[in-house]
Amino acid sequence: VLQASKEDATALQCKVVCLIQSGAFKEALGVIHAHAKVLPSDAIAFEKAYCEYRLNRIENALRTIQSAGQQTDKLKELYGQVLYRLERYDDCLATYRDLIRNSQDEYEEERKTNLSAVVAAQSTWERVVPEDLGLREATYELCYNSACALIGQGKLNEAMKKLQKAEGLCRQSLSEDSDVTEEDIEAELAIIHGQMAYIMQLQGRTEDALQLYNQIIKLKPTDVGLLAVIANNIITINKDQNVFDSKKKVKLTNAEGVEHKLSKKQLQAIEFNKALLAMYTNQAEQCRKLAASLQSQSPEHLLPVLIQAAQLCREKQHARAVSLLQDFAEQHPASAAEIKLTMAQLKIAQGSVTKACIILRSIEELQHKPGMVSALVTMYSHEEDIDSAIEVFTQAIQWYQQHQASERGASPESPVHLSLIREAANFKLKHGRKEAAISDLEELWKQNPKDAHTLAQLISAYSLVDPEKAKVLSKHLPSSDTLSLKVDVDALENSHGATYVRKKAGKLAGDSQQKEHGQGDVKKKKKKKKGKLPKNYDPKVTPDPERWLPMRERSYYRGRKKGKKKDQVGKGTQGSTTAGSELDASRAASSPPTSPRPGSAAAVSAASNVIPPRHQKPAGAPATKKKQQQKKKKGGKSGW
Numbered sequence: 257v258l259q260a261s262k263e264d265a266t267a268l269q270c271k272v273v274c275l276i277q278s279g280a281f282k283e284a285l286g287v288i289h290a291h292a293k294v295l296p297s298d299a300i301a302f303e304k305a306y307c308e309y310r311l312n313r314i315e316n317a318l319r320t321i322q323s324a325g326q327q328t329d330k331l332k333e334l335y336g337q338v339l340y341r342l343e344r345y346d347d348c349l350a351t352y353r354d355l356i357r358n359s360q361d362e363y364e365e366e367r368k369t370n371l372s373a374v375v376a377a378q379s380t381w382e383r384v385v386p387e388d389l390g391l392r393e394a395t396y397e398l399c400y401n402s403a404c405a406l407i408g409q410g411k412l413n414e415a416m417k418k419l420q421k422a423e424g425l426c427r428q429s430l431s432e433d434s435d436v437t438e439e440d441i442e443a444e445l446a447i448i449h450g451q452m453a454y455i456m457q458l459q460g461r462t463e464d465a466l467q468l469y470n471q472i473i474k475l476k477p478t479d480v481g482l483l484a485v486i487a488n489n490i491i492t493i494n495k496d497q498n499v500f501d502s503k504k505k506v507k508l509t510n511a512e513g514v515e516h517k518l519s520k521k522q523l524q525a526i527e528f529n530k531a532l533l534a535m536y537t538n539q540a541e542q543c544r545k546l547a548a549s550l551q552s553q554s555p556e557h558l559l560p561v562l563i564q565a566a567q568l569c570r571e572k573q574h575a576r577a578v579s580l581l582q583d584f585a586e587q588h589p590a591s592a593a594e595i596k597l598t599m600a601q602l603k604i605a606q607g608s609v610t611k612a613c614i615i616l617r618s619i620e621e622l623q624h625k626p627g628m629v630s631a632l633v634t635m636y637s638h639e640e641d642i643d644s645a646i647e648v649f650t651q652a653i654q655w656y657q658q659h660q661a662s663e664r665g666a667s668p669e670s671p672v673h674l675s676l677i678r679e680a681a682n683f684k685l686k687h688g689r690k691e692a693a694i695s696d697l698e699e700l701w702k703q704n705p706k707d708a709h710t711l712a713q714l715i716s717a718y719s720l721v722d723p724e725k726a727k728v729l730s731k732h733l734p735s736s737d738t739l740s741l742k743v744d745v746d747a748l749e750n751s752h753g754a755t756y757v758r759k760k761a762g763k764l765a766g767d768s769q770q771k772e773h774g775q776g777d778v779k780k781k782k783k784k785k786k787g788k789l790p791k792n793y794d795p796k797v798t799p800d801p802e803r804w805l806p807m808r809e810r811s812y813y814r815g816r817k818k819g820k821k822k823d824q825v826g827k828g829t830q831g832s833t834t835a836g837s838e839l840d841a842s843r844a845a846s847s848p849p850t851s852p853r854p855g856s857a858a859a860v861s862a863a864s865n866v867i868p869p870r871h872q873k874p875a876g877a878p879a880t881k882k883k884q885q886q887k888k889k890k891g892g893k894s895g896w
Contacts (some may be wrong), residue, residue, distance in 0.1 A: 263294045272303050281307040298325045305334055312516045314341050318825065329359055329637045336370065343519060354568045365395065372401035381521055393418075396425035400448060412455050419452050441476075452484055462493050473508075484509045496536045506533060524554070531563050543567050548571065558591055562598060574606055595621050609635050614643070624655040626672060633683065642687045644795025648679035681713070690721050708734060793881030828832045 257267040268291050269653055285307040288300055301324035308317035309340045321327075321335050322464035332355055338350035352371040356364065368391050378384040393399045403418035428679055432437045442504035453468035469486050477483060494502045509526050517525075531546035546569060551560035561584045568577040585595040597618050603612035613635050622628045636645035653676050684693035696715040704710065711732060718726035772871050802810045817818050 260695070263291070265294050265296070265299075268295055269300060269303070272300065276303060276307065281310045297323070302328065302330050304332065305331070305338075309334060309341075314338055318342065329355070333367075337572070340370070340374060340377070343377075343381070345374050345382065348376045349378070369395070369397045369401065371860065372398050375400045376404035376408065376518070379405040381408075381519060382861075383408065385409065393421075396429065396448070397423040400451070403451065407451070408453065408460075412458055417453050419455070423448050442475055445475055446472050446475055447479065447482055452481055453486075455487060457489060466490065471567075472553055478518070480508075480511040480514050483520065484511060484514045484520065484526065484734065488529055491529050491533060499533065501538050502533050506530060511619050528559050528563070531560075535563065535567050538570075540567060540571065547579060547806055556591070557595055559593075565598065565602075569602065569605075572604055578602055593621060603797065605636075609639070613639075613852060617648070624652045626676070629676065640776055642689075646680070646684065646689065646692070649676065649683065652676055653680065674703070678710075681717075685717060690717060693717055694721065705732075 257264055258271065259269070268287065272284045272287050272295075275281075275287065280296075285304065286881055288295060288304050288307070301320060305324075306318040308320060309312075313593045316667075317334070318338050319336065321331055324331055327335075330803065332351060336351040336355065339345075339351060349371070352367060352374060354816055356367050356371065359367075371389065374392055375386045375389065379386045379541045385890040386409075391398055391402075392713045393402055399418055399422035403415045403422060406415035406418060423445060426448065430441045430444060439512045449468055450472055453465040453472070456465035469490050474888070485506040489507050491502045508528075509530070515523060521601070527546060527550055531543050531550065534540075534543035534546060544564065547560045547563045550557070551564075554560070559578060565577040565581055568574070568580065577634065581602075583601045585592040585599075596615050600615045603609070603615060615633055616628065616632055617623065619628070629648055633645045636642070636648065656672065656676070677700055681693045683695035683830050683843075684696065685688070694714065697710060700712055711729065713877060715726045715729050716751060717732070718729060802812075807813055
């Protein structure tokens with residue numbers, strides 16, 4: 257038809273559809289562009305957008321769909337797919353809801369599957385709590401997407417049950433087709449098993465996860481995205497161990513088309529792990545390049561600058577690492593707290609504890625936190641700077657007093673506030689600041705006069721400073737009669753940790769019967785074993801008092817007598833050498849090497865001393881020769 261009429265619009269459109277069905281998307285798009293004047297844009301909009309979508313030109317496909325005059329149902333379906341690839345999940349969710357509401361055909365199940373995939377992506381990547389869409393999980397795809405949404409919420413056990421259900425549904429649906437083999441079923445289950453292994457990894461079952469990951473890789477699935485994710489997860493399990501395996505696995509993440517199969521966050525995580533692997537394998541330049549590239553892509557992200565700082569620390573450039581972190585903290589105040597914590601850790605590693613304390617105290621949003629207060633007090637105590645430690649306590653207590661109205665649960669009566677005052681008092685007592693400790697304990701007691709524990713601490717503190725005041729305060733202590741101690745004495749005495757255990761009634765009765773019969777208390781005496789004496793022991797001779805000392809440390813030791821060595825006496829015929837003076841090359845070769853570096857001179861010389869196997873004598877030859885000589889001597893006959 258086109259030979260007869262090159263500008264026939266219907267024939268051109270049919271050719272485009274045939275090329276699409278054949279998978280020739282680039283050729284189809286070329287025909288559309290070549291005959292743009294003949295082919296109306298509205299009539300060919302879907303085909304053009306679909307070719308751009310399949311060629312991973314997602315932005316172009318979006319513009320083509322939006323420029324179409326009439327939004328048909330198939331264009332809306334494609335629009336939803338394009339939005340999903342662009343990670344615009346809110347718009348994608350609205351599109352699929354509209355499609356499900358306004359269409360009734362045989363593709364309803366596929367639309368619901370896509371809708372559940374959008375919800376799972378929101379839960380995983382945007383941490384959005386998914387709403388209940390009321391989808392019936394009749395297929396394994398719906399069940400799998402539901403499990404992914406649960407993983408995003410952190411409900412790992414429920415997600416594992418959903419995945420097990422999806423596995424059963426998948427096996428059941430595929431086994432009904434006689435043309436599907438067991439290998440095909442395993443290939444389809446690979447993505448479900450990969451998600452199961454991921455849950456195991458999150459639960460800390462790394463050995464089980466690693467085993468399942470390796471099983472999936474052995475199947476060689478065609479999905480490059482699945483292989484890349486599994487390889488990345490194996491690398492995270494290996495960490496700085498088994499780096500050779502990690503270097504093999506990282507090749508799977510570089511496969512062609514991976515960037516079109518994974519989300520931006522997945523690709524970013526893979527790049528982070530590549531940089532860390534380069535650092536662990538001492539590829540400093542490669543690590544710096546990857547980290548710099550990541551930082552240019554995400555300037556506000558913490559990990560690239562932390563990786564760069566870690567690499568500098570491995571190169572013993574701690575000052576440059578601290579300077580790099582300081583610059584980042586000034587440029588990104590929102591991430592300053594995490595960066596300053598890292599800077600403090602570096603200072604501690606260098607032994608500059610006081611400078612680390614200064615950095616930690618500059619983090620205003622963490623100054624009053626009990627963990628920060630505890631860390632600062634411990635570090636100042638280590639440096640014997642008690643005044644600064646007390647100042648940390650004072651500032652934290654004042655913060656809670658000032659923010660009692662605005663900060664929820666931070667009133668003076670709050671447990672955090674009271675515990676800080678109590679810890680401050682204990683710290684001051686421990687370091688001899690009795691008056692300051694008494695002031696804190698009095699404040700605690702005023703807020704809760706019924707607290708006997710605080711009163712007891714206050715009396716104990718006053719007893720060191722003012723005993724009379726301690727006696728007066730002791731009158732406020734509750735009497736022993738008012739204390740209702742619900743303690744089971746028998747259970748306490750018979751407990752495992754009791755130092756005294758009451759004897760059982762049966763034994764006591766038996767003892768009393770023995771006393772009545774006049775046997776009295778009879779104790780069995782243990783027989784002492786006689787010590788073993790030396791064979792040459794003479795009872796008439798007094799033992800040497802220095803016999804327990806080594807021979808060299810005894811007073812009468814005069815050292816060994818230096819005489820002529822017997823080995824140096826020449827034996828045999830004139831001109832022969834002694835056995836000790838022979839240069840035995842085989843003896844030097846058989847001695848263990850001193851672990852020389854590969855390629856060093858020591859390794860080469862050691863290897864050169866080894867006699868080649870073809871020149872060696874049979875192992876049993878010398879021994880048999882000696883036996884023959886002995887036999888000849890015994891017989892007294894000459895062998896000649």
